[in-house]
Amino acid sequence: MRKFAASQAESIIRSIPMPVYLPVEKEGLVEYARYEEGVKLALDTCKTEKSPKDVLFPQWEDLMHFRVEGKNITLTEQERCSQDYVLFGARACDIRAFKVLDKVFLADPVDTYYAARRQHGIIVAMACGEPLDSCFCGVFGVDPAEPEADVILWKVGEEYYADSRTEKGKKLLDSWPTQPAEEAPVKAAKADIAKKLDSKPFAHLNLKGFDGDHMKELFASPKWKQLSLACLGCGSCTFACPTCQCYDIRDYDTGHGVQRYRCWDSCMYSDFTLMAAGTPRPTQLERYRQRFMHKLVYFPANNDGMYSCVGCGRCVRKCPMNLNIVKVIKALGEGNK
Amino acid sequence: MNKESLVPVLGVVTDVRVDTPDVKTFRVNALTGGKCFEHKPGQCAMLSIPGVGEAMFSITSSPTNEEYMEFSIKKCGCLTTWLHQMEVGQQIAIRGPYGNAFPVDGDLKGQNLLFIAGGIGLAPLRSVINYVRDNRKDYGNIDIVYGSRSKEDLVDYPEITNEWCKEAGISVHLTIDRAEEGWDGHVGFVPSYVTELGFNPDGRVLVCGPPIMIKFVLQALDKLGYDHKQVYTTMELRMKCGIGKCGRCNIGSKYVCKDGPVFRFDQLGELPDEY
Amino acid sequence: MQVIANAIKKRALELLADGTVARVLGWQPGEQQSDWSPALFESADDMKDFVYGKYAGANLSKTCLKFNKAEGKTLVVLKPCDALSFNQLLKEHRLNRDKFYIIGAGCKGMEDENGLLLKCQCCKGKTFEVFDEVIDDEESRRLPPSDRFEQVARLEKMTHQERFDFWRSELSRCIRCNACRNVCPACTCQKCVFDNPDSGVAAKANTTDFEENMFHIIRAFHVAGRCTDCGECSRVCPQHIPLHLLNRKFIKDIDELYGDYQAGIGEEERTPLTTYTKTDADPGVVHERGNE
Numbered sequence: 045m046r047k048f049a050a051s052q053a054e055s056i057i058r059s060i061p062m063p064v065y066l067p068v069e070k071e072g073l074v075e076y077a078r079y080e081e082g083v084k085l086a087l088d089t090c091k092t093e094k095s096p097k098d099v100l101f102p103q104w105e106d107l108m109h110f111r112v113e114g115k116n117i118t119l120t121e122q123e124r125c126s127q128d129y130v131l132f133g134a135r136a137c138d139i140r141a142f143k144v145l146d147k148v149f150l151a152d153p154v155d156t157y158y159a160a161r162r163q164h165g166i167i168v169a170m171a172c173g174e175p176l177d178s179c180f181c182g183v184f185g186v187d188p189a190e191p192e193a194d195v196i197l198w199k200v201g202e203e204y205y206a207d208s209r210t211e212k213g214k215k216l217l218d219s220w221p222t223q224p225a226e227e228a229p230v231k232a233a234k235a236d237i238a239k240k241l242d243s244k245p246f247a248h249l250n251l252k253g254f255d256g257d258h259m260k261e262l263f264a265s266p267k268w269k270q271l272s273l274a275c276l277g278c279g280s281c282t283f284a285c286p287t288c289q290c291y292d293i294r295d296y297d298t299g300h301g302v303q304r305y306r307c308w309d310s311c312m313y314s315d316f317t318l319m320a321a322g323t324p325r326p327t328q329l330e331r332y333r334q335r336f337m338h339k340l341v342y343f344p345a346n347n348d349g350m351y352s353c354v355g356c357g358r359c360v361r362k363c364p365m366n367l368n369i370v371k372v373i374k375a376l377g378e379g380n381k
Numbered sequence: 382m383n384k385e386s387l388v389p390v391l392g393v394v395t396d397v398r399v400d401t402p403d404v405k406t407f408r409v410n411a412l413t414g415g416k417c418f419e420h421k422p423g424q425c426a427m428l429s430i431p432g433v434g435e436a437m438f439s440i441t442s443s444p445t446n447e448e449y450m451e452f453s454i455k456k457c458g459c460l461t462t463w464l465h466q467m468e469v470g471q472q473i474a475i476r477g478p479y480g481n482a483f484p485v486d487g488d489l490k491g492q493n494l495l496f497i498a499g500g501i502g503l504a505p506l507r508s509v510i511n512y513v514r515d516n517r518k519d520y521g522n523i524d525i526v527y528g529s530r531s532k533e534d535l536v537d538y539p540e541i542t543n544e545w546c547k548e549a550g551i552s553v554h555l556t557i558d559r560a561e562e563g564w565d566g567h568v569g570f571v572p573s574y575v576t577e578l579g580f581n582p583d584g585r586v587l588v589c590g591p592p593i594m595i596k597f598v599l600q601a602l603d604k605l606g607y608d609h610k611q612v613y614t615t616m617e618l619r620m621k622c623g624i625g626k627c628g629r630c631n632i633g634s635k636y637v638c639k640d641g642p643v644f645r646f647d648q649l650g651e652l653p654d655e656y
Numbered sequence: 657m658q659v660i661a662n663a664i665k666k667r668a669l670e671l672l673a674d675g676t677v678a679r680v681l682g683w684q685p686g687e688q689q690s691d692w693s694p695a696l697f698e699s700a701d702d703m704k705d706f707v708y709g710k711y712a713g714a715n716l717s718k719t720c721l722k723f724n725k726a727e728g729k730t731l732v733v734l735k736p737c738d739a740l741s742f743n744q745l746l747k748e749h750r751l752n753r754d755k756f757y758i759i760g761a762g763c764k765g766m767e768d769e770n771g772l773l774l775k776c777q778c779c780k781g782k783t784f785e786v787f788d789e790v791i792d793d794e795e796s797r798r799l800p801p802s803d804r805f806e807q808v809a810r811l812e813k814m815t816h817q818e819r820f821d822f823w824r825s826e827l828s829r830c831i832r833c834n835a836c837r838n839v840c841p842a843c844t845c846q847k848c849v850f851d852n853p854d855s856g857v858a859a860k861a862n863t864t865d866f867e868e869n870m871f872h873i874i875r876a877f878h879v880a881g882r883c884t885d886c887g888e889c890s891r892v893c894p895q896h897i898p899l900h901l902l903n904r905k906f907i908k909d910i911d912e913l914y915g916d917y918q919a920g921i922g923e924e925e926r927t928p929l930t931t932y933t934k935t936d937a938d939p940g941v942v943h944e945r946g947n948e
Contacts, residue, residue, distance in 0.1 A: 073829075073896065093895070094831075103831070108388055110431035110474070117431060117472045121388050148626050153386040155626060177688065245687065259633060263653040274694035274719065278835030280894040290628035293387070293621050295432045302431035306387075311628060313834075315851055319619045320458040324632075324655045337653070338631065345634035364835055364892030365714060366691035374687075459854070 045230060046222035047205045054085060056220050057132060065099050066132040067092050079132075087133045088199065090176050091358065095138045095286030099131050100161050101145060103283075104307035107157065107293070111301045124160035130216070133170045136191035137181045137356040141286030142167075143192070144354070147347050148289050166212050169193035172237060178357030180246035180370070186354055188241060189234035200229045246357075246370050250379025256345035263337060267375050272332035274365035279310035281368070284358040287339070290316070311335050336372045386624050389429065389474035392417045394467050395449065401534045404501055405465055406441065406453045409475065416450050417475050422485055422508040423615065423643045426477030427623050428452065434460040437479065437620045437638065441504040443511035453504040453536055479623040480642050483509050483587065483613060485516075492584040493521035497598055499571050499590025500529050503536050505615050505642075506589050514548065521584060528556040528571040532564050554578060572597035575605075582606035588614045592656070599646065609646035616641050616649070616656065632656060660762045661708040663791045667759060668731055669703055677757050678728025681719060683712045690769045694719055708733060713766035713773050715888045717741040718841045720751055730756050735763040736782050737775070740884040740920030741841035743785040747925045748882070750844050753786075760784035762792025765800070775887025775900065778802040785921055804885075808904045823869065829895040830868040836889035836899055842879035842919075849874075872902060880906040881929035884920040913937040 048056065057064050057079055064079040069086040076096045077083065111118040142162070149158035169191035172179075181188055190196070194213030198205045205225050208214040241247060254262070282288045292309035295302050309316060311334050317323045325331050343352035359368040396408035411417045420426070420440050429435030436458075442451035456465045467473070483489060494513065496506050513520045525545065529535045535555065546553045556567040556574045567574060571594055582605050588598050595614055602612060618630040618637045625639030633652040635641065664682075671677045684695035684705040692711040697703045715738045723730040734742055739760060745751040765776040782797045784790055811819055837843045837850070849855045850871065885907060889899040910917055914928035914937070 071825075112431055115468075115471045117391055117474060119389070119391060119474065121385070151625070153624050155387070155624075156385040157387075256634065260653065270696060273696050273722075274714070276835055276838035276892065278833045278838050278892065278894075280833045280835055280892075283831050283833055284894065289626070291622070292627065293435065295429075295434065297432045304431065309627070309629075311631075316629060317619050319617075324618070330655070334631075338628075342631065342634045360687075360691070362894050364839065364894070366686050366693045370687055371693075 045205060045207050045225045045227050046217060046220075047200075047203050047225035048220065048222045050199065050202045050204055052221070053087060053204060057085075059220075060130055060216075062127065063129040064132050065096065065129065076131075087170060088173070090135070090172055090174055090179070091356070091361070094284055095141060095356065095358065096131055096134050097138070097141065097145070097286050097288075099129075099165065100142060101149070101158060101289065101291075104305055105157065106303050106305045108304050109301055110295075110304065122157075124156060125164055126160065128164045128166065130166045130168060132168045133197075134167055134191070134193065135170060135172055135356075136186050136188045137179075137354040138286045139167060139169055139191045139193055140181070140184070140186045140354045141356070144287040144343075144350065144352050145289055147343075147350065166195075166216055167193040168195040168197065168213075168216070171196060171198045171233070172241075173199050173233070175237070175241045175244055176357060177244055178246070178360040179241065179244055179355065180249055180357060181355035182241050182247055183249045183251065184351050184353055184355045187238075189237040198230050198233045200233050205230050205233075246355075249370065249373050250377055251340075251351070251373065253376070253378035254340040254344070254351075254373070255349070256341065259337075259341050259345070262341060262376055263333065265376055268329055268333045271367070271372060271375055272329045275312070275328050275332045275367055276365060277312045277314060277328050277331060278364065279312045280362045280364065281359040282310035282312060282335070283308065284362045286354060286356055286358070287352045311338070332367075336369060339369065340373070386476065387622065389427065389476035390417050391472050392475045394469055394471045394473065397467065397469060400453060400536045400538070401529075403456045404453055404534075404536050405456075406451055406537075407464070407467065408449045408451050409473065410449050412472070415448070418478060420444055420450070420478035421482030422512045423483040423505055424478040424480050424508075425505075425623075425638075425642065426450075426452075426475055426479065427620075428464070429474045430460070430463055431474060433463045435474075435621075436460050437623060439505035439508070439615070439642070440478065441507045443508050443515060445512055445515035453501065453507075455501040476623070479638055481640065483643050485509065485512055489585050490519055491521065493581075494523050494584060495580055495586045496523070496525045496527075497571060497575060497586060497588045497590075498525075498527045499594040500534065501536060502588075502590030502594075503527055504589075506587055507537060507540075509587060510545070514545075514551075517550070523551040524554070524578075524580065525551065526554045526556070526571060526575055526578065528558070528569075528574060530558050531561055532557055570594075570597070572601045576601045580605060582608075582611070584611070586612045588612060609650060612646040613643055614646065614649070615643055618656070657709045657762075657764060657796075660791055660793060660796065664708050664733060664759055664761055665703065665706050667789070667791065668697075668706065668733075669700055671731055671757060672697075672700060672703070676729065677731040678726070679723070679730050680706065681716050681723070681730055681732040682706050682708060683714070683733075688769075690767065708761055710764065710767045712761075713768060713775075713891060715741055715839070715841065715886050717745055717751075718839065718844075720745070720756060721844065724751055724755055726755070729754075731759065732756055733759050733761045734784070734787070735761055735766075736784055737763075737780060737884070737886050739784045739786050740780070740918070741886050742920075743922075744882060744884055744920035745841055745844070746786065747920075747923065748844070758784075758787045758789075760787035760790035760792065762790075762796030764796050773887070774890055774898075778804040780804070780885065780918070805904060805908050807898075807901055808908050811901065811905070826897050827869045827872060829897055830872070831895060832868060832871065833894060835892040835894065836872075837875060839888045839892045840875075840879065841884070841886065841888075842882045843875070849878075872897075872899060876902045876906055879903065881910060881917075881927035882919050883907065884918070913941070 065076050067074050067086040068077040069084040074086040074089040074092050106122045109120045149155040172188035194210045195208045195217050208217045290309045291306050293306050312331050317325050339352040392409045395410045398406045425437045425439045438452045441453045498506050560568045616637050620630045620638045621627045623638045625636035630637035668680045680697040683692045685707050690711045694714050766773045883903045917928050
């Protein structure tokens with residue numbers, strides 16, 4: 045166990061010889077951004093507006109470039125990520141979400157764009173001293189005091205305690221100016237975090253009933269009508285969610301060729317499943333149902349029971365009509381009547 | 382490093398054949414000759430024209446054809462309209478093969494096979510029919526029931542009449558929706574023709590065509606005594622990545638591009654009622 | 657507000673019971689104090705969850721579109737600003753007056769977990785443009801003073817570069833979620849130009865940074881003259897972009913060029929931008945103003 049003064053954090057970050065992405069405050073909002081001189085660090089903020097999903101799966105990225113001349117086509121692939129980088133200050137929920145994304149993108153056939161970024165990232169996590177009322181990561185087996193990262197930081201008083209969990213984490217931590225530290229304060233901090241999380245309003249959501257066996261029953265529930273009534277189909281939930289991974293592939297004519305790019309998409313959008321012959325999800329009810337059935341039933345059915353929700357609570361905070369996965373779980377789960 | 386599945390290879394159109402007023406069959410070769418890649422019967426490929434779009438099409442030629450791949454494309458949207466203007470020599474971007482295949486080496490082996498198709502639905506089944514013809518001794522009797530709106534809407538008509546009809550062990554039953562001059566074959570919809578013909582409910586059935594046709598064919602097969610485990614079909618949903626990641630073709634716990642497009646009917650029964 | 661809420665609930669239950677309405681559009685409480693959601697109530701039993709009060713910020717007029725062809729009448733609870741949107745939709749023949757029973761609900765300003773909503777800081781009025789009955793009280797009829805165009809005026813005083821930088825910075829946060837468009841009662845096109853792949857502007861993410869800006873400017877133009885300034889666009893934006901300022905700028909311009917105009921008032925269907933008079937501002941004035 046090592047430690048360093050909180051006031052030293054910025055100089056440590058500055059000294060890391062590769063790009064560092066971390067929570068930064070700009071005009072009152074905290075988002076992940078690349079570190080540069082003059083940014084306002086916000087390492088103690090529990091919840092960023094969007095998750096750090098962008099670092100592995102950017103909101104939009106170029107995949108390849110085409111040139112079309114008469115009947116001939118030339119194709120150039122986009123370079124893959126080849127530079128190491130550090131994701132600093134990520135939280136346990138968002139890091140667990142990476143494992144959900146891995147299940148999709150690293151499944152055969154491997155998405156090499158994602159794989160390259162995943163491979164080159166070193167994750168320095170921050171344990172959550174102050175969970176929010178909207179947090180319920182514990183329901184999905186996430187421990188905010190023990191994020192699954194390369195290096196973990198715990199804030200105790202005005203110091204950060206640090207411990208590495210992997211080879212590349214150890215290498216990074218060893219390069220920082222730190223002092224040896226006792227384990228006891230971290231143990232106490234962890235116990236405190238557990239207690240705080242346990243007292244949050246959604247800490248004891250019951251997931252009973254959300255499994256492959258109940259798929260048809262849940263699908264046919266008459267409760268979807270009320271649950272989906274106010275849904276605008278705006279996709280804010282999808283954008284803020286750390287595990288949502290639906291994407292679109294489009295061509296953009298730059299005037300000097302065609303850029304094929306991929307960008308985030310949302311199953312909540314009306315054109316998501318639109319074909320020449322129509323769509324199997326004509327109203328918002330079907331689309332609303334699809335998103336939550338995917339998160340709570342279909343994804344676990346394909347991935348040994350792993351849910352595609354990490355309890356970060358961003359949908360609870362973001363939805364303009366106050367709809368969210370908690371309300372779905374409570375309405376449809378067996379154990380929450 | 383693995384080849385990235387989202388990046389296509391380049392192919393070239395080496396032949397264009399007009400099948401019906403809205404269906405053309407394109408022959409595609411690799412730029413250096415030969416095929417762009419190998420495939421199994423029932424699999425599909427993503428064809429794209431940069432700037433116009435990309436879409437999934439079933440490969441209608443059999444893998445036993447070692448010279449080229451063929452796609453039968455119906456003109457019904459922006460990309461297909463553009464593809465219909467293609468001339469010989471046009472390069473296209475192609476990636477694949479995607480999807481599961483019909484179980485020609487598994488459940489279908491040694492069985493009597495009944496192929497039921499409507500309109501452009503013959504395209505994926507043609508891949509299997511020609512594969513079976515090239516591996517004749519591995520399969521039992523073949524019956525093909527194929528119908529379309531009119532005579533000129535029957536796809537692959539020359540191949541059907543000049544080759545399939547003339548082979549021993551293959552019975553071809555064609556039908557068109559409404560009587561017309563110059564047609565002295567059967568007149569009527571495919572599902573009722575299936576009932577009329579009355580097949581023994583042994584062997585396996587492969588059905589492909591418009592969803593409404595499939596629905597009524599299934600009812601007809603039920604009445605003939607077939608079990609849903611004996612009947613295969615292909616599903617069609619909007620697809621973008623083709624590799625089970627972008628979520629577009631997700632239905633229940635399946636991705637049509639990866640776990641399909643070939644499904645057995647009892648498997649479809651387990652999926653949510655969304656198609 | 658509880659007195660008003662109780663009265664509305666009582667009335668709604670009466671109208672459900674005697675068959676005047678088949679369903680009620682209102683709000684239901686959430687999991688925490690302020691996360692109310694618009695909700696549908698189809699029976700007296702459902703109505704147990706009905707609430708009205710200071711967390712009922714959402715504008716229900718657009719939700720009414722879903723019930724325009726439903727069987728029987730729908731009772732909808734509208735605040736004064738919502739009633740303007742509803743009336744505008746009536747004028748555009750998007751809503752059928754006979755299908756709705758409107759209870760005008762008195763409002764004392766709406767809040768969320770951060771306090772008074774941005775839109776309520778400039779309340780346009782406490783009278784109801786369209787209603788079947790009004791349930792309010794003296795306090796809710798009082799209109800707090802405000803200067804609706806104060807922020808717009810401040811933007812107008814900036815230099816071109818300052819204004820450009822301001823909007824580029826604000827709009828850079830846009831994630832093209834389309835919440836603003838989906839909630840806007842003036843945006844009712846069956847096939848939005850931004851969803852049409854043939855239009856060339858249907859991309860979902862910024863292939864170039866500029867594209868996000870174009871979305872908002874195009875949308876502001878499309879709703880100009882019909883936007884009632886209900887403020888929902890800014891309320892729902894997950895990135896806290898002050899979109900209503902764009903629309904207010906257009907309203908200010910319309911007021912100055914064509915005379916004071918508030919969309920959603922009265923029965924005249926034609927707006928300043930869809931009528932021509934010989935005294936209309938000369939096209940040259942646009943060029944002059946652009947150079948200021």
